Each structure stands twice: as structure tokens, then as C-alpha cells.
Amino acid sequence: MEAVSNFLASDLFYRFRKSPVAVLAFIVTAVLVLSALFAPLIAPQNPFDPGSLNLMNGFSQPGEPNQFTGETFMLGTDDQGRDVFSTILYGLRISLFVGFSAVMFAMVLGSVLGLIAGYTGGRTDTIIMRIADIQLTFPAILVALLIFGIAKGITPPSYRDEVAIWVLILAIGLSDWVQFARVVRGATLVERNKEYVQAAKLIGRKPMAIMLKHILPNTLGPVLVIATISLALAIIAEATLSFLGVGAPPTQPSLGTLIRIGQGFLFSGEYWILLYPAVTLLALALSVNLLGDWLRDALNPKLK
Amino acid sequence: MSSKKKLLGALLTTAILAGSSALASAETLRWARAGDSLTLDPHSQNEGPTHALSQQIYEPLISPDMEAKPIPALATEWMVKEGDPNVWVFKLREGVKFHGGEDFTAEDVVFSFNRAKMESSDMKELLVSIKEVRAVDDYTVEMETEGPNPILPNNLTNLFIMDKGWAEANDVTAPAEFDDGEETYAVRNANGTGAFMLESREPDTKTVLKANPDYWGKGQFPLEVTEIIYTPIQNAATRVAALLSGEVDLIQDVPVQDIDRVANGDGLKVGNAPQNRTIFFGINSGDADLENDNVEGKNPFADVRVRKAMNMAIDRDAIKQVVMRGQSAPTGVIIPPFVNGWTDALDAYPKADIDAAKALMEEAGYGDGFEVTMHCPNDRYINDEAICQAAVGMMGKIGIKANLVAQTKANHFPLISGKKTDFYLLGWGVPTFDSEYVFNFLVHSTTDDRGSWNGSRFSNADVDAMIQSLGSEVDLDKRNETIAKIWQVVQDEQIYLPIHNQVLNWGMKSNIDFPVQPEDQPHFKFLKFN
Numbered sequence: 009m010e011a012v013s014n015f016l017a018s019d020l021f022y023r024f025r026k027s028p029v030a031v032l033a034f035i036v037t038a039v040l041v042l043s044a045l046f047a048p049l050i051a052p053q054n055p056f057d058p059g060s061l062n063l064m065n066g067f068s069q070p071g072e073p074n075q076f077t078g079e080t081f082m083l084g085t086d087d088q089g090r091d092v093f094s095t096i097l098y099g100l101r102i103s104l105f106v107g108f109s110a111v112m113f114a115m116v117l118g119s120v121l122g123l124i125a126g127y128t129g130g131r132t133d134t135i136i137m138r139i140a141d142i143q144l145t146f147p148a149i150l151v152a153l154l155i156f157g158i159a160k161g162i163t164p165p166s167y168r169d170e171v172a173i174w175v176l177i178l179a180i181g182l183s184d185w186v187q188f189a190r191v192v193r194g195a196t197l198v199e200r201n202k203e204y205v206q207a208a209k210l211i212g213r214k215p216m217a218i219m220l221k222h223i224l225p226n227t228l229g230p231v232l233v234i235a236t237i238s239l240a241l242a243i244i245a246e247a248t249l250s251f252l253g254v255g256a257p258p259t260q261p262s263l264g265t266l267i268r269i270g271q272g273f274l275f276s277g278e279y280w281i282l283l284y285p286a287v288t289l290l291a292l293a294l295s296v297n298l299l300g301d302w303l304r305d306a307l308n309p310k311l312k
Numbered sequence: 313m314s315s316k317k318k319l320l321g322a323l324l325t326t327a328i329l330a331g332s333s334a335l336a337s338a339e340t341l342r343w344a345r346a347g348d349s350l351t352l353d354p355h356s357q358n359e360g361p362t363h364a365l366s367q368q369i370y371e372p373l374i375s376p377d378m379e380a381k382p383i384p385a386l387a388t389e390w391m392v393k394e395g396d397p398n399v400w401v402f403k404l405r406e407g408v409k410f411h412g413g414e415d416f417t418a419e420d421v422v423f424s425f426n427r428a429k430m431e432s433s434d435m436k437e438l439l440v441s442i443k444e445v446r447a448v449d450d451y452t453v454e455m456e457t458e459g460p461n462p463i464l465p466n467n468l469t470n471l472f473i474m475d476k477g478w479a480e481a482n483d484v485t486a487p488a489e490f491d492d493g494e495e496t497y498a499v500r501n502a503n504g505t506g507a508f509m510l511e512s513r514e515p516d517t518k519t520v521l522k523a524n525p526d527y528w529g530k531g532q533f534p535l536e537v538t539e540i541i542y543t544p545i546q547n548a549a550t551r552v553a554a555l556l557s558g559e560v561d562l563i564q565d566v567p568v569q570d571i572d573r574v575a576n577g578d579g580l581k582v583g584n585a586p587q588n589r590t591i592f593f594g595i596n597s598g599d600a601d602l603e604n605d606n607v608e609g610k611n612p613f614a615d616v617r618v619r620k621a622m623n624m625a626i627d628r629d630a631i632k633q634v635v636m637r638g639q640s641a642p643t644g645v646i647i648p649p650f651v652n653g654w655t656d657a658l659d660a661y662p663k664a665d666i667d668a669a670k671a672l673m674e675e676a677g678y679g680d681g682f683e684v685t686m687h688c689p690n691d692r693y694i695n696d697e698a699i700c701q702a703a704v705g706m707m708g709k710i711g712i713k714a715n716l717v718a719q720t721k722a723n724h725f726p727l728i729s730g731k732k733t734d735f736y737l738l739g740w741g742v743p744t745f746d747s748e749y750v751f752n753f754l755v756h757s758t759t760d761d762r763g764s765w766n767g768s769r770f771s772n773a774d775v776d777a778m779i780q781s782l783g784s785e786v787d788l789d790k791r792n793e794t795i796a797k798i799w800q801v802v803q804d805e806q807i808y809l810p811i812h813n814q815v816l817n818w819g820m821k822s823n824i825d826f827p828v829q830p831e832d833q834p835h836f837k838f839l840k841f842n
Binding site: 057058059060061062064067076088089127253257258271272274275278 | 336547548549552553556567569570572573627630631633634635690696698701702704705707708710711713715716808822
């Protein structure tokens, strides 16, 4: 309780309250995350269970009873008779899960490598940072596609569906660690010459302990900001990969998959298959991004 | 600016405009469809889009026309030899040259037929009845069959003739081994006698053909197209957009949801015709155990009750109504009505009955279901991936959890011919219009010269013997009786799960006069511009 009241009285929370954009972005994000979490309770249908679908419900218009089955779907159905609303909720779970996990993975990997590079310096630093530089010259999505392609090639086809999500996380995470490494390395270079680090060295603490216990906490501010912005990017990367048809399996559509399916029916007027997932994706990516922006400003002492 | 200069300027502009319109002449045909030809090697793959491209460059002895009726191509006459019912005699067309300038003679025919009979050929099933092909003189060829084969000419309409000298010079005397991805010179280069010559080829990207200036058929065919630019466009929406925006002139596969849009589009029209092609699922009933399932030590598909249950679980009417938007003819047999051997009784299909199907599964001991991988192409047949997804749902209703792997046909087909999939989608057309073709490829057990696409692994010595007898049965009534008997086994054993016959929808510019060919094979030498 004390922590909560501390937080409510904090500078950060005060500035959050004073920023209507941040509050709105937070509300949108919270609503989307909560509805994804509780999707099985909210959604009228489980769209990931093909056996429960009725093909005759396909292409139902939003809010109008289907001409064959008489069932009504708030946001319509797609070509397989999946309720678009339910599919968005379940798709959000995939998007958010992949996004969070990929960013966590990138954050841990990037921070550790950045710490090591910044603290040890010399040849280790050169090797790690040159690898990072090389990877930066490729667009992240290309790196993700490459990793995805290799992983697909080495997994036997019958397991592909099961590992597809993990491969996505790996692919997006590996394409994103560089930013974390660069930021943490920069902060480490500054911190390692400060007195408290010198003091820790003098009393004989091991390098590992110095890095993790002393330097790392002081680099976390910027890492948090990058993590938030990366989350939005990771969600979009997942949608892009699924849109290209290399991400989530077709029987477990994420937002990107729905958009891919929907774009085939734009000429024929079944707009809802594309529109609602696209709006959801936009809302999610935008609000997370706005939160990240606000956090960056709020944590930047120069802007105080 | 003086008036003289103005006039000059106006003249110049007119000249430039006139020049550019002449450059963009209507004789270039920009042709698109979902998937590319798999190889230019004419005997390496027996596949529709592959033949569709090869037909422009290479020619068979006897060619189907735009109504799929056989007409003379490199052969001008053919008849059974007098006094010997086991020999067919072909008179060859004289004065024909290959694109490289070589003369077309009987030795090229002998060479090509021997090549098409080789182990790595995908056309060998069509030639199983041929014992020997020999040149009598430069323009006469005799084909000796195992027994009298009255329907042999029907089998030759996709058998393309290569130049012997060219093949030897480029070390392509054997067809490229497609399943292993072998790349020979003939896979990307071509030297035929056809109305069009290969100008450039980038697989899956763009292929350019130029009119053959020395074509033998001048005066016999319209030959109005001087250049063909062929671009595969996998994405259905992109393909339609390309046609609507005028980027391409003809697409062979208008998505069913966009037919109205294209038909009502400015300067566009849609031609349609029932296609000579059936879409069906294959299931591996022959192996003792499956590789792609979760049942250890036995094969659930080996039980005919499981296969019957699966057949009953498929709601073909729903697939027609929703996935195909009415553009298909549901069927209970894997041949379309065009084919000799087809009957109404075979065509009848069961109404979907989940309860009965579940009861059958229970009886077979799979009441709790099982898991299996389903393989599907996503750029070959009309809405192939959507059909598979729908089938996954229908299988789910009787407890079979199918894990769908949908991929491009270049990855999909080797799984079937290489016998690496246990549950797959396939479409089969019948260019010979006779059931024997289907039996040889899909029902006969896999041997050196038959059964190469029999992914069901069904194998029955009696059925094999009946199929082999078809090649030399001269009494047509008796032959048809045998065909009916074989179909009875195929249906009773439920070797395949038929879905529907496709309906073709070609979208094109209004100024193009081109009928829809029932085998989905455009022969551009017949195309006319209005």
C-alpha cells in the first residue's frame, strides 16, 4: 500500500495526470490489454478452434443476421465464418504476447551485451558493437524474415504450427536487440568512471556484481523508454510478418493475418474483415507509442 | 514564338504521340495468373500451368484447340497401320523448323518420346502402352503398342517435341529430376517449334515470349499476338487490381469474390466455363504407419470407416456456397463430367452428416480423434487455402485435428509425388478425357511407369491388373465395363475425398476475342484483337 501511495504522490504520477494524451493512451492500452487477457470470457466464440466454426456463417455483415444461419455478429465474420470481434480479441493476445516477449528477449540480450561491451571495453567492445553496427545496416523486418526463414527450414513441418509463435518472438527479438545494447553501452561508459564504481572496484567486488548491482540500475531509465517504443514496433513487426503470411499459422489468425485475409475482399465490398482489425492494430500501436513518448519526456531531466 | 515554330512544335508533338501509340501496340499481350510454370523442361512436370507456358513454345504431334478438341500440330495425319492393329502411323508436318533453325524430323519425335518414357519423366504414365517408337523415314513415325490401343492419340496432346541435336548439345537428354530440384539447361531454356519463342525467363517473376517469325501455321491461325509478357501474381487482390488498372490484359484466375467487379469494370469482361478439373483430398491409406500423425504404430486412415467418416464430415454445399460463392460443382468422384467413365451415380455426394460420421469414428476406435498434418497449396487452385481451412474445421467436428501447412505449389507438389504427405489437397484434370489417365496416375500402385501421383498409396493387385488391361482392350464396351468396375473399388474404398469441379473465370480486356478453354490452357496463337 505504501508503494502505491508513494507512487501516487510521485513527480512522475503528477505529470502523468497533467498530460491528457498520456492518460488517454494509457486507458486505450489498458482496455486492449485487459480484453486480450480476458478474451475467453468476453469473446462469444473461440476462433482458434476450427471445429467450433460454422462455414455457413462466412461473410456475415456486421450487425445483420446471416442469410443462411440467422446468427448475428457485431463486427461480422470472415471467409471461414469466424466472428471478427472474437478473432480480434484472440488475435490481440498473439500480438501482445509476441510483442512483450520479443521486447523482453531483446531487452535482456541487448542490455547484457551492452553492459559487457561498455564495461570491459577493448576487443570485446569492438566485436560486439561492430556486430550491432552491421545488423543496423539491415532493416529489422528483413533480419526477422531471414531468421524466420532459417527457423522454418530447420523445424520439421509437423511442428511448425506449435513453434511458429516462438520463432516469431525469436525473430523479432533478435532483430531488435541492437538499440538496447547501444543505449546500455553508452550509459555504462559514463557510469563506469564515476566514483561509486571506482569505490566498488576498490573494495574488491567482482565485475559481474558491479555491472549488475551498480551500473545496470542506473541505465534502466532510458531502457524503459526504448522498451515501450520497441513494444509498438514489435507489435507492428508481428503484424507485418503475419500479413506477409510467414507469421502465425492461418488457423490461429493474429491481427496481421486478419488484415491479410481481409485485403482479398476489399474489391467485393466485405470491408469489415480488414477494417476492424486494422483499426485495433492502429489504436494499440499508437497508444503504446504515445505512452513511450510521454515516458521519454517525463524521464528526461533536461526537459524538466 | 513565331507561328511557324508553333506549327513545328505541334507537328513534333503529334509525331511523338503517334510514335508512342505505335510502340504500345495492341499486339503485346500481358498475361498473369496466380502461379508460375514449374519448369520449362517439357517432360519434367505434368502440371497445368507448366504445360500452359510450354504449349506456347513447344508443340505436340496432336494439339488440343480452344475447345480442347484434338487438331493436327506436328503430325498431319495419323492412323492405325493396315494389317497391324498394334501400330499407329503418324505422318509428320514437313518444312517445320525449331526456333534455333534446326529442321524438325522423325528422329526428334523418336528422341522426345524416348525421353518422355524415362524414369525422371512425369509424362511416362501417358506412354505406358508404347513398346517402341521408330522412324520409318524423315517424316513418318510408327508407334508400336503392347496391344491395340485405340485411344493412344488422346494421350499425346501434352507430349512436346524437342530437338534431338539441341538436347544433346546442352546435355539435357533426360528430363530434369523435379522432386530433387535438379536444374538442367532445359529448365530455364527452351527450343521448340511453337508460335512463340522464349525471349527471357525469370522464374516466379517474369517470362517474355516473342512471336516466331518462321512459324509453320501462318495463315492457319490468327497469330495476332507478337509478344507475350507473363507475370505470376500470387496475391488475388493484387492480380485483380493489375487487371482493373490496365497493367495486365488477361488473368486466368479471377477470384470468385471479384467476378462482378471485373465483369462490370470499364473495358473488361469475364469469360467462364466449367473446367475439366476436380479438386479433392488425398489420404494415405496404404502405409502401415503415418509420419505426420499422433497415432503410434498404426495408420488411422487405413480403416475404411475413418475414410468414410471423413467423406461424410465434408460439407460440400457449404464450400460451394461460401468459399466458392457458387462457382463450383460439388462432386462425389474425382473426375469431371467430360471424362469417359463418369456417371451421375458416381457424381452423387453424401450430405454432410456429423453424427453419422462421429458414430463411424467411434466404431473404428477413434472416438477421441487424432492429430494429423494437412498439406495444401496456396497458389494453385481457386481458393485452395480457404478450402483447406474449411476442411480443417469440418475434420475438427469429428475429432480429427488437422494441422494445416499451406505453401506455394513448388513446395507442395513434391510432397505428393515424393510420397511425403499423408493428407493433402490436389486437383486433377483429364486432358485425355478418359478414366484410364486418372487410374494410371492416381489409382495404380506406384511402379516404374505408373502411379507417380498416387499419394493415397492404395495398392491392389487386381485393380492394377484391370488398369493395365485398359491400354490394350479394343472392345470399347468391355473396356467401359472394366472402367466402371475400377471406379466401384475407388468409391467403395473411399481412396480419395472429392470436393468439387472447378469453374474457370478468365478476366480480360473487352477488345480481346478469346474463348475460355475447358482445360485452362490458353493457346495464344488463337487469340484475336477486336
